[in-house]
Amino acid sequence: MSVVTLKINDIDVAVEAGTTLLDAAKEAGVRIPTLCHLDGVSDVGACRLCLVQIEGIPKLLPACVTEATEGMNVTTETPELQEYRRMVVEMLFAEGNHVCAVCVANEHCELQDVAIEVGMDHTRFTYRFPEREVDISHPQFGIDHNRCILCTRCVRVCDEIEGAHVWDVSGRGPAAKVITGLNQPWGDVDACTACGKCVDACPTGSIFRKGTTVAEIDRDRGKLDFLVTAREEKKWTR
């Protein structure tokens, strides 16, 4: 195994070649806020929350999909990065319909958590109030598109861990949305095994178990990472 050494916020760190900057930062004890990243599945760089500055590279790059290379000098907190992160979160709130007070995920929501982390006290963008659907055709689960931030975590867990590939993304721009099957009601999709991995993966109150009411969601994020480690390293206990 070859090793690369780099600096993150002036901390020296050595990681295996091929490691992402996000994992390298973890190694160095540096926290970078994320939303679309989920331990156990591939990264797609969808949310841009993990943007970092790399010396000698004019643009900001997402840490979750950028490989650490020899001699890199990375900075994770600058006024510019903090401002962009806050803008990203503000745009997510203005884009969908987030009414935390009546949301299943209130208190257990990663979007709320990052809003606090980036210091968002209001959004400077005009709320769009889009018309979006709720699909409760599945016997056990529901999806409320009002709260979806298009992180595609559901798409990736279902494809990569469960191997069912029920979820996908359709449309572009404001029309983009996650779909089940061939854009069918979730309850009509035979491929769905009702395993609930998407419920555990969703960072917001978008995918939920039926019967859960305000602030009641209780997710097991670690389960997904555990399943992957179990398969890869044959560690069958948690």
Place this chain on the structure above:
Amino acid sequence: MDKVKLATVWLAGCSGCHMSFLDLDEWLFEVAKFADIVYSPVGSDLKDYPEDVDVCLVEGAVANEENLELIYTVRERTKLLISFGDCAVTANVPAMRNMLGSTEPVLKRCYLELGDETSQLPHEPGIVPELLDRVRPVHELVSVDLFIPGCPPSAPRIQAAIEPLLKGEKPVMEGREMLKFG
């Protein structure tokens, strides 16, 4: 030191933020030491918003013509305007009607479909304020100096936010205790 002239107003909200303000309990005596309540649905009988207010807590979103008129008056006559609670900050639950596009579906549903046998749409110009087409957070209409999120903000959060203000300082709005929505 002159007492701070403190006002609170109630736009489109459930009054929960005001109830939470009353939850300050005995700390309200402290407020009274430093501030005169010059206008408030829970602390004063005045019907007209006075001039030269120092600090105003605004609960609620802007949903009808009365809210709109009042928020412009408040902005004109207030030094420090605070968006108080999620309805003021995000428009929150009152804005859920925005997704229906206009006021018509809401009025029809509430006053005609769910009304009794003499159901009719409310229409009394000058007495019943007309609904605005879109419910909006306060800062989309006037400039706001401080945001206190929360549905409602807890009494400790309110205290932490206004205690410095009563002494002429700015509060630090950071961390879960001060910022979490909902």
